[in-house]
Structures are given as structure tokens and as C-alpha cells.
Amino acid sequence: MSEYLKSKISRMYYLSDISKTEIGHHLGISRFRVSRLLEQAREEGIVQIQINEPIATNTEIEEKLEKRFDLRLAIVVNPSDSTDEGIRRAVGLAAADYLKNLLRDGDVFGITWGVTVDEVIRSLPTKIDHRLQVVQITGGLNQTAIDINPIDLVHRVADIYGSTPYVLFAPAIVGNPATRDAMMQDSSFQDTINMFAQVNIALSGIGAFSSSGDSLLLKAGYIQNEDLENLQACRAVGDVFGHYFNIEGEACNSELEERTFGMGLEQLKKVRYTVGVAGGVQKSLAILGALRGGLINTLVTNLATANDILEKDLIIAR
Numbered sequence: 405m406s407e408y409l410k411s412k413i414s415r416m417y418y419l420s421d422i423s424k425t426e427i428g429h430h431l432g433i434s435r436f437r438v439s440r441l442l443e444q445a446r447e448e449g450i451v452q453i454q455i456n457e458p459i460a461t462n463t464e465i466e467e468k469l470e471k472r473f474d475l476r477l478a479i480v481v482n483p484s485d486s487t488d489e490g491i492r493r494a495v496g497l498a499a500a501d502y503l504k505n506l507l508r509d510g511d512v513f514g515i516t517w518g519v520t521v522d523e524v525i526r527s528l529p530t531k532i533d534h535r536l537q538v539v540q541i542t543g544g545l546n547q548t549a550i551d552i553n554p555i556d557l558v559h560r561v562a563d564i565y566g567s568t569p570y571v572l573f574a575p576a577i578v579g580n581p582a583t584r585d586a587m588m589q590d591s592s593f594q595d596t597i598n599m600f601a602q603v604n605i606a607l608s609g610i611g612a613f614s615s616s617g618d619s620l621l622l623k624a625g626y627i628q629n630e631d632l633e634n635l636q637a638c639r640a641v642g643d644v645f646g647h648y649f650n651i652e653g654e655a656c657n658s659e660l661e662e663r664t665f666g667m668g669l670e671q672l673k674k675v676r677y678t679v680g681v682a683g684g685v686q687k688s689l690a691i692l693g694a695l696r697g698g699l700i701n702t703l704v705t706n707l708a709t710a711n712d713i714l715e716k717d718l719i720i721a722r
Contacts, residue, residue: 410445413438418451465710472717473695475703476677477502482707491683491706496523499681499704503607506677507565509534512602514541514667515561516645517554517576518609520681525560538562538569539599541606542646542666543576570596574665576646577627581662588665600667606645606675608700610682612690613640613648627660634658642690644680644699645672651689651720653697669699677702688712692720 413431416422417438422430424438431438445451462480469478479502483494503524507513513536515521540558555571562569572593578584587593613635627635638656640648646666648656655661655669672678680700682691685708692713694700705713 407450410441410448410450413441414445414451417442462707462710465707465714468714469695469703469710472714473703474698474701475695476701478702478710479704480707480710481683481704486708488684491709492520492523493527495520495681495683495704495706497527499524499607499679500527502702502704503605503679504528504532507532507534507536507605509536511536512539512599512604513537513561514539514600514603514606514675515554515558516540516542516606516608516666517545517552517557518611518681519552520609520683521557521607522552524607524681525557525564528561528564530564531566532564534565536565536567537599537602538565538567539596539603540569540571541600541603541672543572543574543578543664545576570599572596572666576665577660577663578665579663581659584663584665600671603667603675605677605679606667606672607679607681608645610680610687610690610694610700611643612687613642631658631660634660641693642687644690644694645669645678647672647699649693649697649699651693651696653693653695653699655697673698679704681705683709685709685712688716692716 413427416427417424424435428435428438462482465480466478469475479498481494481498483490515538538558538561540554542554544555545553558569558571574587574593578587588597635648635656635658638658639650640656641651642649646664647661647669650656678700679702680694681704683706688709691703691705691709695703
């Protein structure tokens with residue numbers, strides 16, 4: 405009879421999604437008795453739980469990253485296609501799967517730019533029934549980068565969630581600090597800027613700093629020779645949320661930072677979930693700097709990059 409009861413309770417709990425309290429009431433036993441019988445059913449093999457993960461991940465490396473950098477979560481994918489495009493696709497799919505479960509009614513979702521961010525949004529369902537606000541938290545890129553412009557990305561996410569987007573019709577970097585300060589006070593931007601303090605989940609790509617012109621900000625023409633010299637003097641390794649930093653995650657407090665239009669780093673550090681999406685070993689130092697500085701608290705990357713990050717961190721720490 406006990407075996408039958410364990411089987412019956414297991415079917416009710418796992419297959420019919422009936423709560424332990426409801427099962428106990430139906431069968432005339434306590435909730436604690438139900439819990440104990442469910443535990444015995446698993447111990448005795450009556451219930452066998454198998455998780456069929458749609459994306460190949462590496463739990464051991466994820467746990468190492470989470471422990472080493474005090475992360476809320478690390479997701480490490482192991483794509484069969486190791487090209488840059490294949491890595492972006494796998495990272496984007498994993499991040500989208502995570503976000504569609506993380507985002508809930510009432511959340512305020514901040515978005516920046518990035519080719520991987522674009523891949524995340526492409527991987528989301530076309531419609532999701534949650535009521536949330538979507539906010540552009542950095543200025544935009546020029547028309548040469550329209551596919552990854554945050555204005556476009558924010559509109560696409562807002563369409564998915566059926567919400568009104570908060571956008572910034574302004575460049576990511578302006579001509580001088582005074583212009584940036586004036587724009588931050590301009591009434592035409594206030595609705596969006598006022599939403600910054602309410603953002604509780606933020607998504608960004610992680611860019612690797614290079615003076616060769618690979619950076620999106622360089623491609624967009626926002627960074628001049630003097631800016632490059634200052635970033636090199638700072639030993640910049642990357643940018644996240646539109647802000648450049650060194651290997652320790654310290655902001656490069658150059659004039660460029662004072663000309664950057666969007667959510668400030670101190671405000672970003674107060675966001676509950678700051679999700680960085682990036683893959684490829686060419687970005688290892690940039691990701692490592694973001695992790696060491698606590699600029700992100702959730703990371704989605706690929707296995708080869710994750711291993712490289714951990715190795716480089718050990719070398720730097722010596």
C-alpha cells in the first residue's frame with residue numbers, strides 16, 4: 405500500500421501539478437507526510453527526474469565563475485559551431501531563455517547596444533504576456549550601425565511585450581561635457597532619464613577595447629585620436645553599458661566618460677540584475693575586467709571564453 409501511495413502522490417505532484425497541501429487534504433494526511441513520501445519515492449527510484457537541457461551548458465565552470473566573481477548567475481554554453489556567429493547565436497539563445505523567465509510584470513528593463521544583444525532579442529518569442537517597461541539606457545549609434553542601435557532594439561523588445569518604449573534620441577557620446585550635462589537636464593529627455601532609477605534588470609554586450617577600429621563606438625566615429633590616447637593611458641580593456649574600464653573594472657575617468665550620454669556607472673551598480681552577454685576569447689580581458697569591477701552580476705558566455713577568463717584571472721592575481 406505504501407508503494408502505491410508514493411506512486412499516487414508522485415503522479416499528483418509531478419504530473420498533475422497539485423500542491424503538497426492539496427494532496428494532503430485530498431488523501432487525509434499531513435503536508436509533511438506528503439513531503440516525506442515524495443522524498444522516499446525519489447530515493448527508491450519510483451520518481452526519476454531527468455533534465456533535458458535545450459542548450460549544452462557547463463555547470464562546473466558556471467559554478468567557478470559564480471563563486472570567483474560573486475555572480476548572481478553564470479551561464480556557459482558549449483556551441484557545436486565555434487565560429488563567432490555560432491558563439492553569438494548560442495549565447496543569444498541562452499540569454500533569451502534566461503530573460504524570458506526572469507522578466508516579470510512590473511519590471512523595468514534597460515537595454516544598450518551590441519551584436520550579441522541583437523541576437524538575444526532575435527531569440528525571444530515574438531510575443532510575451534508580461535507587462536513591463538523597456539528603457540534605452542545609453543545614447544544611440546549612427547545610421548551605419550542601425551541594426552544594433554539601442555533605439556531599434558528597445559522598440560523591438562517593447563513590441564514583444566506590448567509596452568511603450570522609453571528612448572533617447574541622442575548620440576552615445578557628445579562633443580563636450582557641458583553639452584552632455586545640458587542634455588541630461590533637457591526636458592525632452594526627462595521621461596527616459598527619470599526611468600533610469602527604476603531599472604531593475606539591464607542587458608548589455610561587452611566590447612573589447614582596441615585601437616584598430618573594431619569597437620562599435622570607434623566604428624560609429626564617436627572616439628577621436630585624443631580619446632584613444634587617454635584610453636590607452638588608462639589601460640582600457642573594454643566597455644559595458646557605454647562605459648570604458650581597465651582590467652580591474654575601474655572606470656576610465658577621462659573626458660570621454662564625461663561626454664557619455666546615458667545611465668551612469670554608479671546608478672548601474674544599483675541595478676538588481678546587470679546581464680552581460682559576450683563570447684569569443686578575443687573578449688576575455690574585457691569580460692574579466694567587467695567581472696572584477698562588479699560592472700555586471702550575471703554573465704552569459706561560451707565555454708572556451710569562460711576557461712580563458714578563469715586562467716587569465718589566476719595569472720593576473722599572482
